Amino acid sequence: MEPKDIEQLLKSAKFNHLSEETLISHYDGELDEIGLALADAHLRLCPICERRLTFLKEEQEAIENYVVTEKDRALIEQARKKVEPLPRAPGGITNLIQQVTAYFNDLLTAWIIPFSQPAIRGSEGEVIWEYESEDGLLKAWAVSEKDFSLTVHFESTELAWEGIRIRFRLGPFSEEVTLEHPEGSNVVVAKIKIPRRKLAKKMDDISIEIL
Amino acid sequence: MKAEKQKTSRCSVEGDLELVRRYQSKDREAGETLVKGHFGFIRVWAYRFSDSFSWVAWDDLVQLSTIGFWKAAKEFEVLVYRFFHPWATRLMWLEIRKSPEVTVDKRIPRGNNKLVKTTVEELMRELHRMPTLEEISERTKLTPKQVDKALIALARSMVSLEDEDGPMEIEDRRQIEKLNEIENQRQEIYQLLREAINRLTPGQRKVIEGYYFSEPTTDRAIAEELGMEKSAVTRRRGRAEETLRKIISGDRRWNPRILNSF
Numbered sequence: 519m520e521p522k523d524i525e526q527l528l529k530s531a532k533f534n535h536l537s538e539e540t541l542i543s544h545y546d547g548e549l550d551e552i553g554l555a556l557a558d559a560h561l562r563l564c565p566i567c568e569r570r571l572t573f574l575k576e577e578q579e580a581i582e583n584y585v586v587t588e589k590d591r592a593l594i595e596q597a598r599k600k601v602e603p604l605p606r607a608p609g610g611i612t613n614l615i616q617q618v619t620a621y622f623n624d625l626l627t628a629w630i631i632p633f634s635q636p637a638i639r640g641s642e643g644e645v646i647w648e649y650e651s652e653d654g655l656l657k658a659w660a661v662s663e664k665d666f667s668l669t670v671h672f673e674s675t676e677l678a679w680e681g682i683r684i685r686f687r688l689g690p691f692s693e694e695v696t697l698e699h700p701e702g703s704n705v706v707v708a709k710i711k712i713p714r715r716k717l718a719k720k721m722d723d724i725s726i727e728i729l
Numbered sequence: 730m731k732a733e734k735q736k737t738s739r740c741s742v743e744g745d746l747e748l749v750r751r752y753q754s755k756d757r758e759a760g761e762t763l764v765k766g767h768f769g770f771i772r773v774w775a776y777r778f779s780d781s782f783s784w785v786a787w788d789d790l791v792q793l794s795t796i797g798f799w800k801a802a803k804e805f806e807v808l809v810y811r812f813f814h815p816w817a818t819r820l821m822w823l824e825i826r827k828s829p830e831v832t833v834d835k836r837i838p839r840g841n842n843k844l845v846k847t848t849v850e851e852l853m854r855e856l857h858r859m860p861t862l863e864e865i866s867e868r869t870k871l872t873p874k875q876v877d878k879a880l881i882a883l884a885r886s887m888v889s890l891e892d893e894d895g896p897m898e899i900e901d902r903r904q905i906e907k908l909n910e911i912e913n914q915r916q917e918i919y920q921l922l923r924e925a926i927n928r929l930t931p932g933q934r935k936v937i938e939g940y941y942f943s944e945p946t947t948d949r950a951i952a953e954e955l956g957m958e959k960s961a962v963t964r965r966r967g968r969a970e971e972t973l974r975k976i977i978s979g980d981r982r983w984n985p986r987i988l989n990s991f
Binding site: 524525539562563580586 | 740742761765770777791800815849850853857880883915923927937941942943971978
């Protein structure tokens with residue numbers, strides 16, 4: 519190594535963009551005296567790395583302070599399903615319950631997304647929300663009635679779900695319902711009528727429980 | 730339902746890696762913890778992308794970024810890379826970029842980013858201070874707004890595994906490896922330099938730091954600051970540089986070829 523090389527190395531050091539590791543260490547206050555002097559020398563010169571540090575600070579603040587809402591949880595779940603669809607559970611009663619729970623969680627997510635917007639009120643008989651599980655086994659839809667109440671219908675071709683009880687809650691409204699197998703039909707069904715006065719303004723305050 | 734406060738007050742490099750590792754071993758809860766803990770991060774990035782894709786609805790950007798984040802958690806190579814955030818940012822960016830709502834012709838021209846980066850690097854060396862938007866604008870013949878957008882794009886894409894023009898396709902492994910290798914070598918040399926400076930005497934360190942890394946940058950100014958003769962500062966700096974040269978050239982990590990990339 520020539521003497522001019524060390525000079526070149528020292529002179530160019532402050533023009534070198536900061537690595538991700540150095541930026542994080544700078545933010546965490548973990549750089550030693552020389553590392554800090556070098557990083558600060560570069561940050562005084564470089565508008566790109568200066569912005570990267572600002573971004574890093576913003577990210578850390580967002581990670582520390584952001585409160586995950588119900589709508590976010592629904593969105594996260596919906597995104598996950600697009601990346602990694604739920605595996606079908608094998609047979610057996612325990613798995614059957616797990617499977618139906620997974621479907622209802624899915625359904626809940628699908629509900630929260632459209633209803634997280636300001637309350638939607640459709641005209642009579644209008645289907646204002648629909649859901650179908652990826653494999654088509656569970657369908658649900660909400661219909662606006664003449665008296666402005668809302669009826670939520672559940673339907674499944676999985677006859678083994680007959681007798682499963684569901685607790686549905688929307689704001690202050692709560693009701694339990696059982697999936698039934700109407701005679702001669704090849705589906706199990708349930709429906710819940712939500713009176714107009716019980717329709718919450720914020721329609722995403724909802725839960726579904728398998729009892 | 731009540732909003733859920735994040736359980737972890739702060740993510741960490743190791744914490745992220747652990748959650749990713751567990752998620753990739755089919756621990757779905759770990760995946761959810763990772764994503765929920767980073768939802769603020771996802772939104773911050775969606776917001777930054779919104780500047781480039783102002784015609785895309787905010788909810789769609791958040792949704793696409795979230796999908797990208799999940800994919801990042803699924804695909805991150807835990808054994809190869811250490812930092813999950815840059816990887817996640819890249820996958821969020823890719824998810825948005827390939828979505829039908831985002832058309833290629835509306836994006837910031839990539840050439841602007843490259844031009845702005847080169848110009849910033851030139852001006853830093855010429856001016857020995859941070860160039861202003863106007864100065865970069867004048868040199869590049871771009872408007873200050875275009876320069877600003879390019880700087881934002883550069884700041885968000887200047888992470889490992891990305892080239893100057895933006896994120897590379899995931900399939901291009903060889904190019905990724907080559908870029909990573911050069912970057913790693915360069916960082917290693919600077920690490921070596923820092924270690925070597927730390928082995929100098931406190932007086933020598935002060936002179937090197939003052940001359941190369943901070944203002945003032947002349948021996949005379951340093952001499953005034955330290956209450957020394959200028960010639961004494963020059964001699965001390967010379968001895969310090971000679972010591973550094975010996976330490977660095979004697980280290981197995983030293984690679985003379987890397988000087989070409991400075």
